[in-house]
Amino acid sequence: MSLPLQDAPPRRKTFVWIIASLALLGMGVGYYWQSAKPVPNPAKGKSYKEVETPVAVAVASATQADFDVYLQGLGTVTALRSVLVKPRVDGELVRVVFTEGQYVQAGELLAEIDPRPFQIQLQQAEGQLMRDQALLKNAQLDQSRYQTLLAQDAIAAQQAASQAAQAKQYQGIVAMDQAQVNSAKLQLSYTKLTAPIAGQVGLRQIDQGNIVHANDSLGLVVISQLQPISVVFTLPEDQVQPVLQRLRKHQDIRIEAYDRAGKTLLAQGQLAAIDNQIDPATGTLKLKAQFANTDLSLFANQFVNIKMHLDTLPNAIHIATAAIQHDAAGAFVYVVQADKIVAQRRVDLGPTEGDKVVVQNNLAVGELAIIAGADRVTVGKAVDIAERDGKAIAAAKPARPLRDRSRVVPRSDSACVFTKRSVVKMQAFRHRVESLRNDVAYPLLGMRRVEQDGWGSRRHWRSRDFCRLLGRDAHKSFRKNSDSPP
Structure with missing residues (x-):
């Protein structure tokens, strides 16, 4: 036989309901916060949630081959020979026969200065030479006659000597005239500007028609x-x-x-x-x-x-220079071992060429040295190789994360399921919740025992709001043992 329910006064029941709701909400939040803390791992002394993600690095293999040693410097290209072609005589530039940028041979004509003034000078010198040559010849004939007369004792010896001196004088004049002729010919040849060496012609500095001078510093080309x-x-x-x-x-x-x-x-x-x-x-x-x-x-x-x-x-082991790290003790490299654990190797360095450096010890052929990401690795820790010898490596499929059993997982039915990491912890918590429910919550809500194993109330429908704290079967117990829905 069921006993009738005794309802509390409306105001008191409402106030008590609010207090009970806040209390149960506080207990639920407190439990959630406590259960969210990671559980220590007895083996490693770390939290299950402290999952260390391997650092992604790029590596390069140590290779062995003949290594060329170079010395490097900065240089300037200089022409084996370079000549500035300048005019040697004054005059008008009447002809330019070369093309800018062309290759010319030694002695090839480049330009020509007006030769007429120099031709006239040559003619004058040649005329002077011819006149003096005639005087010399006449003096030589007189000298010959004087020598004949002197042999016949027909003239004085002084006259013969004077005639001989005059002939010598004309010889000197003729020599000077010949030099003037040669000079005039040379000046005339300077009117033709030729290439002194074989090579490439640059840009023309003076155009045809200009008056050029022997002392011009600009030159022709x-x-x-x-x-x-x-x-x-x-x-x-x-x-x-x-x-x-x-x-x-x-x-x-x-x-x-x-x-x-x-x-x-x-x-x-x-x-x-x-x-x-x-x-x-x-x-x-x-x-x-x-x-x-x-x-x-x-x-x-x-x-x-x-x-x-x-x-x-010959047969030198070398790696990328990016793998070399330095500290107070010297140079070292981070090596990724077969199990992807990072190890530190002290090395002695040899010559460097480009982005390669010779390693003289502590590194074997084929070993992997970290060239990118070395600032984030830790010796003795695992790494993830994202790039090897300049080629990207497809990322491995990530491991399935551990299921977080510290939170409540709602299901499609009306029941609320508690899933704990530890069965013992779950049972202890359920025992605490049931004790609070039976000894505190229900009495505060004005509910009394209807049967030995059940509670009932006209407000049983509110218990569904706290099902996550009261247990998966709380609402079923309320529904079965209640008189009727409100």
Whole structure:
């Protein structure tokens, strides 16, 4: 037989209901907060939620091959010979026969100055020479007659001597006249401007029709010999000795010329000469290299990067320079082992060429050195290889995350399911909730025991709001043992 329910006064029931709701809500929040804290792992002493994500890194393999050793310097291309063609006489530039930029041979005509004034001067000199030659010839004939008369004792010896001196005088005048003729011919030849060397003609500095002078500093045009061509570059004084050792052994030293960016090879040549003194201001030594320049890739005054091939190291182990790290103890690299655990290796470095450096110890062929992401790795920790030898590696499928059993998972039915990480913890919590429900909540709500195992109330429908705290079967118990819905 069921006992009738005793309802509390409306105001009291409403107030009690609010207090009970706040109390139960506080207990639920407190439990959720407590259960959200990570549970220590007995094996590692860390929280299950503290899942360490491996750091993504890029690696490069250590390789073994012959390694070329180079010395590098900055150089300027200089023409093997360069000549400024200038007029040697004054006059009008009446003809220009060369084309800007063309190649000319030695002695080839470039331009011509008006020759008429110099032709006239030559004619005058030649006329003077002819007159003096006639006087000389007459003086020589008189001298011959005087010698005959002197032999016959017909004239005085003084007359014969005077005639001989006069003949000598005319000989000197004729010689001077001949020099004037030669000078006039030379001046006339200067009216034709020819190429003193073979090479490439530059831009014309004077146009046809202008009056040119022998003292003009601008000149007519510049001719540069570009085949072959030379490059003057410098090396620090502490790098000079290896070069001198090669030269003493009469070994050719290969020189490579690169563009300003240092990426495009322009020409290859040989070391031609070195200077005899070091510049005290810069501590460098000048060297000259010579290039055939058959394709005309080098121009005078061009800036180039020079690489001097000094030696070849056979079977040297080398890695990317980006893998090298430094600290107070020296150089080291981070190596990714087979199990993807990071290890630190102290290394001794050898020569460097471009983005490669020789490693002399503590690194084997094929080992992976970290070249990107080294600032985020920890020795002894695992890493994730995202790039290897410049090739991206597809990311591995992420491991399925551990199910977080510290929260309530609602289901489609009206029941509320509690899922705990620990069965013991779940049972203890349920026991606490049931005790609070039976001893505190229900009495405050004005509910009394109807049967031995049930409670009832006209407000049983509100219990569904707290089902997550009261247990999965609370609302069922209310529904079964209540008199009727409100």
